[in-house]
Amino acid sequence: MTYGSRSGAYPPASKWLHWLVAGSVLTMIPIAIAMVRVGEGPLQNTLYTLHKSFGILVLGLMVARLINRIVAGAPAPEPGLAPWQRVASSATHGLLYVLLILQALGGWLANSAYGAPTPFFGLYHLPNLMAENKGFADQVFAVHRIVGFVIAGLAAIHIAAAFQHYIGSRDRVMQRMLPRALGGD
Numbered sequence: 063m064t065y066g067s068r069s070g071a072y073p074p075a076s077k078w079l080h081w082l083v084a085g086s087v088l089t090m091i092p093i094a095i096a097m098v099r100v101g102e103g104p105l106q107n108t109l110y111t112l113h114k115s116f117g118i119l120v121l122g123l124m125v126a127r128l129i130n131r132i133v134a135g136a137p138a139p140e141p142g143l144a145p146w147q148r149v150a151s152s153a154t155h156g157l158l159y160v161l162l163i164l165q166a167l168g169g170w171l172a173n174s175a176y177g178a179p180t181p182f183f184g185l186y187h188l189p190n191l192m193a194e195n196k197g198f199a200d201q202v203f204a205v206h207r208i209v210g211f212v213i214a215g216l217a218a219i220h221i222a223a224a225f226q227h228y229i230g231s232r233d234r235v236m237q238r239m240l241p242r243a244l245g246g247d
């Protein structure tokens with residue numbers, strides 16, 4: 063019986079980074095959907111500031127995750143997973159890494175091209191990445207909206223799979239990423 067083995071768990075730094083990114087993305091996507099629909103006014107400005115700030119936070123956290131993943135690695139796949147499950151989970155995780163980094167960079171780039179400021183939680187403003195070019199901004203934002211919903215879809219699949227392991231198969235896949243205080247390995 064391998065249940066309860068701590069050797070298969072992610073390192074603590076990987077768990078922290080995972081849950082910080084998860085919380086940020088799950089906060090910022092509903093904010094994005096609301097901000098483009100509420101109409102002009104102070105509420106919309108606040109939602110835009112929050113969306114951009116969480117986006118920049120996700121960019122920083124994802125770069126840290128990438129470095130951490132290269133340095134600390136990841137535990138071997140949970141024993142007992144079917145080959146298709148290993149392929150599906152690696153593909154989903156890899157896509158989420160790539161899309162989250164490109165999405166955040168694309169948002170910052172489009173925002174710069176639009177000539178809008180890029181605030182970070184009211185602490186400071188990030189520099190603009192390029193000179194104003196509204197036509198280019200419109201094109202990058204069109205891609206940004208589509209990729210945003212692709213990320214939301216992948217996140218939903220990722221969360222559903224985690225709960226399927228936790229409640230359905232009752233293996234240790236979820237516990238590998240859960241903090242020890244919440245029953246993680």
Ligand code: HEM
Pocket residue numbers: 087090091094095096098113114115116117118120162163165166167168169170173180203204206207209210211213
């Ligand atoms: C991983 C990070 C990000 C995700 C997942 C994300 C997601 C989204 C989504 C789903 C929308 C579409 C909302 C809708 O049309 O209903 C959106 C719009 C937008 N995002 Fe992001 N975003 C990210 C990062 C950023 C960053 C870093 C910035 C700017 C610094 C930014 C600026 C914007 C703006 C200005 C819009 C509105 C575009 C428009 O009016 O068409 N986003 N984002």
